[in-house]
Amino acid sequence: DTEVTQTPKHLVMGMTNKKSLKCEQHMGHRAMYWYKQKAKKPPELMFVYSYEKLSINESVPSRFSPECPNSSLLNLHLHALQPEDSALYLCASRKGGEETQYFGPGTRLLVL
Amino acid sequence: SQQGEEDPQALSIQEGENATMNCSYKTSINNLQWYRQNSGRGLVHLILIRSNEREKHSGRLRVTLDTSKKSSSLLITASRAADTASYFCARGGDMRFGAGTRLTVKP
Numbered sequence: 001d002t003e004v005t006q007t008p009k010h011l012v013m014g015m016t017n018k019k020s021l022k023c024e025q026h027m028g029h030r031a032m033y034w035y036k037q038k039a040k041k042p043p044e045l046m047f048v049y050s051y052e053k054l055s056i057n058e059s060v061p062s063r064f065s066p067e068c069p070n071s072s073l074l075n076l077h078l079h080a081l082q083p084e085d086s087a088l089y090l091c092a093s094r095k096g097g098e099e100t101q102y103f104g105p106g107t108r109l110l111v112l
Numbered sequence: 113s114q115q116g117e118e119d120p121q122a123l124s125i126q127e128g129e130n131a132t133m134n135c136s137y138k139t140s141i142n143n144l145q146w147y148r149q150n151s152g153r154g155l156v157h158l159i160l161i162r163s164n165e166r167e168k169h170s171g172r173l174r175v176t177l178d179t180s181k182k183s184s185s186l187l188i189t190a191s192r193a194a195d196t197a198s199y200f201c202a203r204g205g206d207m208r209f210g211a212g213t214r215l216t217v218k219p
Contacts, residue, residue: 101207
């Protein structure tokens with residue numbers, strides 16, 4: 001299995017909702033990433049997990065809460081989001097000792 | 113962008129022509145990576161060039177790196193309509209992406 005999967009593909013939520021994005025990989029990669037990408041902009045790094053521990057938080061608002069329950073799974077819990085949080089959320093993983101990141105197809109989020 | 117700039121921002125060419133995209137970065141790197149993104153989808157890794165390399169090839173792709181100018185270029189030869197996508201450079205390590213070049217290849 002050489003892919004990163006993300007669910008759901010699309011998500012519409014209100015500003016009072018709580019939802020979660022899920023990312024999964026079975027390549028044995030021990031580094032996992034969340035990115036946010038606005039239209040016609042590059043991906044922006046949000047969080048990095050290394051060996052299931054949060055190693056980088058790029059000053060992301062607390063309404064985004066990451067979780068890494070095990071080495072294959074990465075979640076992003078969403079609560080009280082704002083319309084400006086609407087974007088494509090990308091997950092990626094990387095094998096230890098290598099630089100290449102493998103990206104999932106993304107979750108397109110719309111906050112109403 | 114988080115790290116540097118890419119130019120051009122958009123490029124439109126005919127099938128069979130070559131496409132060149134440039135990337136500049138601001139701080140020193142261990143490596144520079146190029147990724148492709150089809151419309152609204154995930155990114156696909158194309159090629160990685162290390163700071164001690166000057167040129168690298170992969171199929172129809174040629175990447176150069178000039179660390180003295182803090183710049184890199186991606187050349188796609190004999191372009192195809194399927195090459196239509198956005199292309200991003202990213203600094204290895206902290207994965208800061210450039211602004212990207214939107215390439216359109218007309219059949």
